[in-house]
Amino acid sequence: MMRAVTTAGFGDIDVLQVSEIPRPIPGENEVLVKIHASALNRADTLQRKGLYPPPPGASNIIGLECTGEVAESVGSWASGKRVMSILSGGGYAEYATIPSDHLIPIPDNLSYEEAAAIPEGWITAYQILFYIAKGKPQEKVLIHAGASGVGTALIQLAKLKGLLVAVTCGSQEKMDFCRNLGADLAINYKTESFKEKIRDFGGVDIVLDCIGANYFEDNLDAINLDGRWIIYGTMGGHQVNQVSLRGLMAKRVSLITTTLRSRSKEYKADLIKEFINDGILDAFQNGILKPILYRTFSMEEVALAHELMEKNENSGKIVLKIIS
Incomplete structure (x- = not known):
C-alpha cells in the first residue's frame, strides 16, 4: 500500500x-x-x-x-x-x-x-523552443507567462542558446524577476500593450503561447515574416472568432499546436534523450541553469x-x- x-x-x-x-x-x-x-x-x-x-x-x-x-x-x-x-x-x-x-x-x-x-516545465520548454520551434542564436522570442514554471525555464534556455527574449507577465515584481533571469524585455500585460512594445522590439521570430484566444491578433501582429508560433496552452480561451487566414499567409507564419502529456512513450524518450545530450543537466550541475x-x-x-x-x-x- x-x-x-x-x-x-x-x-x-x-x-x-x-x-x-x-x-x-x-x-x-x-x-x-x-x-x-x-x-x-x-x-x-x-x-x-x-x-x-x-x-x-x-x-x-x-x-x-x-x-x-x-x-x-x-x-x-x-x-x-x-x-x-x-x-x-x-x-x-x-x-x-x-x-x-x-x-x-x-x-x-x-x-x-x-x-x-x-521535469515537466523544463522538458516542455525545451520541446517547444528547440524541438519544435527550432530556435537559433540571435533570434527573438516572445514568451507569455514569463514568471510561470515553463516561462522561467524558457527564459534561461533561450539565453543559454543566445536568443533575445521578450516576456509578458502580470506585475512589476514578476517583470523584475524575469529580467533578473535574463529577459531583455518584460511587459506588464495588465498595464501595457505587448503589441506596441514588441513592435518597438523589432518584432519576434518565435511566439511561445500558453494563452491562446485572447492574444491571437496581437501575437499575429508581433510575429515577423516566416515566424514560428507555438500554442501549448489556452489559459486565455480556446475559441478564436473571425480570424483572417490572410494575415497568417502574408507573414508565412508556421502555426503549430502541441501538448506533451498525450505524446507516445517513444516520443518522450527521444525528447528526454536530446534534452540530456544537449548538456542541459551539465548546465544545472554547473549552476548556469537554476x-x-x-x-x-x-x-x-x-x-x-x-x-x-x-x-x-x-x-x-x-x-x-x-x-x-
Missing part, C-alpha cells in the same frame, strides 16, 4: 484528499520509483475539475512529474539512484512506475525539492498548494513534498 492524493469526485480544492491505495506494479521496461517530491502544473487543477482527464492507460492520480529514488534495481538503474521524470499521471503519490528510458539522473547539487521544479522553486507544501497541504496556483501569484514552481 501507499499514500496518494485522490479526489472525491471533481470540483474545488475540497475534493482533494490523502488516501491509502495499492502500490503500482512495474511492467516490462518500467522502474518502480519511491517519490520524494512532485510539482504542480496547470493541468493538475484542470484534472481536479474534470476538465483534463489523463490519457488512456495513465494513472488517474494527479501529477505530471516527480523526483525520487529507484526502489528496485532494473538494468542500469540501481536501487537508491536519485532520478526525476515527466509522467502521464501519478505524481502525487509515494510510488510510481516509470518507463526506464524516461528517467533522468538528478544533478548532485540539487535536492529532491529543487529538482522537482525541473530550477525556480517558489514554495513547498507537504502532501497533506495539497489543497493549499492548488489554491495558491489558482491565485496566479507564484514566480516559478510550486512543489509538493511527498516524503516528509
